Amino acid sequence: VRLAPILASASKIVQDTLYVHFQPGLLLTGPSQPGSTSIPATSEVCSLISRLYSDADSHTHLDIRVLLTNINNQSPQQLPLASVQNLSHPPEVVLTDFQSSDGGQYNPAKQQLERYAANCYSCQPNLASVLLYPDYGSPGELIPSDSAADTTLESYSDVVVGGTFDRLHNAHKILLSVCCLLAETRLLVGMADKELLESKVLKELIEPYEQRVEKLSQFLVDVKPSLLYDVVPICDPYGPSITDPDLKCIVVSEETQRGGLAVNRKRQENELSELAVHEIKLVKDARHAENEEEKISSSSFRNRLLGTLLRPLKVNNSIPAKPYVIGLTGGSGSGKSSIAKRLEDLGAAVIDCDKLGHQCYMPGGPAYEQVINEFGSDILCPDGTIDRKAMGSKVFTDKEQLKKLTDIVWPAIAMLAKKTMEEAASQGISVCVLDAAVLLEAGWNSMVHEVWTVIIPEKEAVTRVMGRDGISEEQAKKRLANQMSSSQRVQLSDVVLCTIWEPDVTQKQVQKAWDLLQQRINQESDRPRNSPVFKSRF
Numbered sequence: 001v002r003l004a005p006i007l008a009s010a011s012k013i014v015q016d017t018l019y020v021h022f023q024p025g026l027l028l029t030g031p032s033q034p035g036s037t038s039i040p041a042t043s044e045v046c047s048l049i050s051r052l053y054s055d056a057d058s059h060t061h062l063d064i065r066v067l068l069t070n071i072n073n074q075s076p077q078q079l080p081l082a083s084v085q086n087l088s089h090p091p092e093v094v095l096t097d098f099q100s101s102d103g104g105q106y107n108p109a110k111q112q113l114e115r116y117a118a119n120c121y122s123c124q125p126n127l128a129s130v131l132l133y134p135d136y137g138s139p140g141e142l143i144p145s146d147s148a149a150d151t152t153l154e155s156y157s158d159v160v161v162g163g164t165f166d167r168l169h170n171a172h173k174i175l176l177s178v179c180c181l182l183a184e185t186r187l188l189v190g191m192a193d194k195e196l197l198e199s200k201v202l203k204e205l206i207e208p209y210e211q212r213v214e215k216l217s218q219f220l221v222d223v224k225p226s227l228l229y230d231v232v233p234i235c236d237p238y239g240p241s242i243t244d245p246d247l248k249c250i251v252v253s254e255e256t257q258r259g260g261l262a263v264n265r266k267r268q269e270n271e272l273s274e275l276a277v278h279e280i281k282l283v284k285d286a287r288h289a290e291n292e293e294e295k296i297s298s299s300s301f302r303n304r305l306l307g308t309l310l311r312p313l314k315v316n317n318s319i320p321a322k323p324y325v326i327g328l329t330g331g332s333g334s335g336k337s338s339i340a341k342r343l344e345d346l347g348a349a350v351i352d353c354d355k356l357g358h359q360c361y362m363p364g365g366p367a368y369e370q371v372i373n374e375f376g377s378d379i380l381c382p383d384g385t386i387d388r389k390a391m392g393s394k395v396f397t398d399k400e401q402l403k404k405l406t407d408i409v410w411p412a413i414a415m416l417a418k419k420t421m422e423e424a425a426s427q428g429i430s431v432c433v434l435d436a437a438v439l440l441e442a443g444w445n446s447m448v449h450e451v452w453t454v455i456i457p458e459k460e461a462v463t464r465v466m467g468r469d470g471i472s473e474e475q476a477k478k479r480l481a482n483q484m485s486s487s488q489r490v491q492l493s494d495v496v497l498c499t500i501w502e503p504d505v506t507q508k509q510v511q512k513a514w515d516l517l518q519q520r521i522n523q524e525s526d527r528p529r530n531s532p533v534f535k536s537r538f
């Protein structure tokens, strides 16, 4: 088995999806049409699949899918009749490492392979085959097969598995492939939702439920279309695993093995048959960083999203191209100000909208008269200035009052902010950061090129605000409740940053976000206006 060199060679040609179909002994040199071979589902096949997915992890752009249609633990008579398989990404090219003796591209096996592939899958027209040139190294690098320990997998009519399945990654694919190999008829997937996501790291970046279901289902139907798939939301750790009488087997990872045992205890209480517990090994993540987990995990993936562009950017033609304006937002205690300071150190001009707000209240300021007219002169200090603390306690616990105030102050702050940006542009500053706590609530996305949001778990925000402003837990919670939630902000943001870890981790995030921003700005200046926009990596 020489998977890694073949993968490395294929990854140079394939941009997106690489389907792998194991066909040992496929005869491509004879005159007759080659037929698919049936492979018994054994522990060795499982470890081969597992190795393939883990090797593929170093080719980050590859979405690899090992087809399981001819791997089975039932007798060949029970196999469904072979028909053309509809893959979600119809193959455009079929790859082979069959080398011709003269080393050239002409190879009769290539034509056989093209014909064979076109008969098996719904392919793009004019499917061509391409020769791979894997660098196999010395024969000593071959991985010996462990046939002594090889055992045939059990099979079960109905199998259940649970997980969040956020940003479907190679470890998920291994878990799901094993489920597909164990299941004869149905695979029930309990997908974590709502309450079950509350304690997850960077939960705000978890893909919406529907999107996770869509990706998972597409993968499953691709690799084994003959199974029945039930994907259901679960809001507690058990879901239907403790109530479904038809289930026979539960698949768990080393980490969730105890969960499997707990399921069986509950089933016993519910007078249901015990499930076979099939455990799979966790795959190590070769790319894990200091603050990431060692196993391949969705939370590490979410971690890597911090500072990157989350979605294709919409060009805002309603504001001048220069300076490039980042709208920086985040709830109280999110660490927004520390991020603004770091961006300032990197060369951005930061416009603090809280400060501009305070200017508006000064006697003679653009909001002074109007605020007194609206709220009365009892919000004035003896020296005639507006008592902001008194205003704060009036408005922060009363949405109606706050709206009255912001209807007056926001337009005034926006005017001052625009003026400041114009001044920055005239001084040759290329990036302005509009630091505004309630940027999105105010609809100020229209004033910026990109929205960056700083997030922090709510519990931590409450602690920070209490410590900093000397207010009670209840007051801190009330203040946060008056603002948008982090998840709502993330939905409307282009870039997300999180300040929960050590300051140097935050600094690295900001540096990464800044470097990627510079790349975008440079691309932007080379691009005629109204032409296609930047693409995110995810």
Ligand SMILES: CC(=O)SCCNC(=O)CCNC(=O)[C@H](O)C(C)(C)COP(=O)(O)OP(=O)(O)OC[C@H]1O[C@@H](n2cnc3c(N)ncnc32)[C@H](O)[C@@H]1OP(=O)(O)O
Pocket: 331, 332, 333, 334, 353, 354, 357, 388, 389, 391, 392, 395, 402, 405, 406, 409, 410, 413, 435, 436, 437, 438, 439, 442, 444, 465, 482, 483
């Ligand atoms: C669109 C924007 O984001 S503009 C910037 C925010 N300013 C506004 O919305 C104007 C209305 N708010 C105000 O005028 C003032 O906050 C006042 C008068 C109510 C209170 O003034 P002060 O006591 O000096 O408090 P300060 O202005 O520092 O605000 C305290 C906190 O509330 C936040 N805050 C300010 N306005 C709002 C608001 N409308 N909704 C929710 N939170 C707000 C501030 O960002 C600050 O957050 P932090 O805890 O992360 O530092």
